[in-house]
Amino acid sequence: MSKSVFPGMPFSELIFPSRCLVCKRISREIICSDCLSRVSPVPIPVCKICGSPVEKSNICFRCRQNPPYFSRARSYALYDGVIKIAIIRFKFEKKKRIGEFLGNLLGEFALNLNWKMDVIVPIPLSDRRLKERGFNQSEILALEVGKILKLPVSSGLVRIKETVPSISLSPAERIKNINKAFLLSDRDLKGKRVLLVDDVYTTGATVNEAGKTLLERGIKEVRVLTLARDLKI
Ligand SMILES: [Zn+2]
Ligand SMILES: [Zn+2]
Structure with a gap:
């Protein structure tokens, strides 16, 4: 094996140095520290239940009108800039190690929440979508979070209904689209x-439906952790 002139740096990295996924500058990490410092956290205060930014009240209007099945939902960052670029590349360029890096960030964030949970369950993809993508992005995140929180990860929740991509749907259509989409095995x-x-947490319709399925099957409590939160809806 060739010896590197830079101690600690593999020879291959001198020829093909790894670059930051976002700014493309040479970086040892998948996302460099400069880009990471530009990640936007969810602005506080947030709704005690769903974690969406609120003016002053403890619980947002939507949660008061229609309490969700989960008792808490929190997100590591806003779905924009650095995190949006990283998620898109992770999902659509099928770069699994990006997901592992992001899962680690999410795990550290979860550690600070100090929630007492027993098991982690990723939101599943349908079989068709899983075949297309080759992996379930939520499962990769969940496995990393599980390592950090020292919790088991169960793949016991399955998606039994093919849903259309919800990006073009109104909030009401999203609820209908996801209705009865999951089964607990x-x-x-x-x-x-x-x-x-x-x-990504957008309207919360997906995690709420999953939470409903879990509570109906005797799960004691459901909390939600997402990497990003899209506030544009
Ligand atoms: Zn960078
Ligand atoms: Zn809320």
């Missing part, structure tokens, strides 16, 4: 506190 989850993990 893992009986061992009964009585447990489940942490649902997904990549």
Whole structure:
């Protein structure tokens, strides 16, 4: 093996130095520290339940009108800039190691929340979508979060209904689209506190439907953790 003139740096990195996914400058990390410092956190205060930014009230109007099935939802960052670029590249360029890096950020964030949970459950993809993409992005995030929180990850939630991409749908259409989309196949989850993990929280319709399925099957409590939160809806 060739010896590097720069101690600690593999020879291959001198020829093909790794670059930051976002700014393309040479970086050892997938996202450089400069780009990471530009990640936008969700502005506070947030709704105690769904984690969306609120003016002053503790619980937002939507949660008061229509309480969700989950008791808490929080997101690591806003879905824009650095995180948006990273998520898009992770999902559509099928770069799994980006997901592992992002999952690590999400895990560190989750550690600070100090929630007492028993098991992590990723939001599943349909079989067709899984075949197209080759992996479930939420599962990759969940596995990293599980390592950091020292919690098991269950793939007991399955998607039984093919849903259309919700980007073009109104909030009401999103609810209809996701209705009865999930099924719980893992009986061992009964009585447990489940942490649902997904990549992006938009209206919350997907995680809420998953939460409903879990509570109907005897899960004790559902909380939600997502990497990003899209406030543009
Ligand atoms: Zn960068
Ligand atoms: Zn709320």
